[in-house]
Amino acid sequence: GDSVTQMEGPVTLSEEAFLTINCTYTATGYPSLFWYVQYPGEGLQLLLKATKADDKGSNKGFEATYRKETTSFHLEKGSVQVSDSAVYFCALNHQGAQKLVFGQGTRLTINP
Amino acid sequence: EAGVTQFPSHSVIEKGQTVTLRCDPISGHDNLYWYRRVMGKEIKFLLHFVKESKQDESGMPNNRFLAERTGGTYSTLKVQPAELEDSGVYFCASSQSGTGVIETQYFGPGTRLLVL
Numbered sequence: 266g267d268s269v270t271q272m273e274g275p276v277t278l279s280e281e282a283f284l285t286i287n288c289t290y291t292a293t294g295y296p297s298l299f300w301y302v303q304y305p306g307e308g309l310q311l312l313l314k315a316t317k318a319d320d321k322g323s324n325k326g327f328e329a330t331y332r333k334e335t336t337s338f339h340l341e342k343g344s345v346q347v348s349d350s351a352v353y354f355c356a357l358n359h360q361g362a363q364k365l366v367f368g369q370g371t372r373l374t375i376n377p
Numbered sequence: 378e379a380g381v382t383q384f385p386s387h388s389v390i391e392k393g394q395t396v397t398l399r400c401d402p403i404s405g406h407d408n409l410y411w412y413r414r415v416m417g418k419e420i421k422f423l424l425h426f427v428k429e430s431k432q433d434e435s436g437m438p439n440n441r442f443l444a445e446r447t448g449g450t451y452s453t454l455k456v457q458p459a460e461l462e463d464s465g466v467y468f469c470a471s472s473q474s475g476t477g478v479i480e481t482q483y484f485g486p487g488t489r490l491l492v493l
Binding site for chain 1: 381412418420421422425432433435436468472480481482484486
C-alpha cells in the first residue's frame with residue numbers, strides 16, 4: 266500500500282539557518298503531495314501542495330518540488346524563524362481516494 | 378468562518394470505560410474524516426463520511442469503534458470499551474465536495490485521549 270517516510274526528528278536549528286526536511290513516498294500512479302504543519306496547541310494546517318510531477322508548492326517561504334523520478338517531496342526554507350517551530354507532516358492522497366496517508370511527522374525547533 | 382472544532386480537547390479514562398468524541402466540521406462541508414495519531418507515530422486514517430454516509434471505513438481498527446454522522450452535520454466517534462492502545466490524538470477534518478478534484482482538508486485541533 267501507499268506510504269510516506271520522513272526524516273527522523275527532532276530537528277533543532279538556529280534562527281536564519283537553512284532547513285531541509287526529507288520526505289519520500291511509495292505509491293501507485295500519480296498521487297498528490299502535501300506538507301501540513303501543526304503549531305503548538307493548534308490543529309494541522311495545510312502548508313503547501315503539489316498535484317503533478319515537477320510542480321513546486323510554496324507558502325510562507327517554504328518550498329517543495331514533486332520529484333517523480335526520486336519519489337520525493339522534500340521541504341525547504343532558506344532562512345528559518347523561531348515562529349517556524351512546529352511539527353511538520355508530509356502526506357499524499359490519490360484522486361478518487363480522499364484519505365490522506367501521512368508520514369510520522371518531524372518536530373522542528375528553532376532557537377533564537 | 379469558524380474552523381473545525383472538536384470536543385473535548387482532552388479526555389482521561391480508565392480501561393473498559395466508554396468515551397465519545399465529537400467533531401463539528403466547517404459549515405457546508407460534505408466530507409468529514411477521522412484520523413488518529415498514536416504515540417508520536419504517523420497520523421492514520423480511520424474513516425470518511427460524505428454527508429451522513431460512510432464512504433470509506435477501511436481504517437477503523439476494530440468493532441470497539443463506532444462513528445456516526447446523523448443528519449450530515451457533526452460527527453461522533455465512540456470507543457467502547459476503551460483499551461490502553463487506544464490512547465493517542467484523534468483528529469477530525471472536513472472538506473468541501475468536489476468532483477474529480479483533490480479538496481483541501483481542514484483539520485481540527487484534535488482530542489487527546491489517554492486510557493489508563
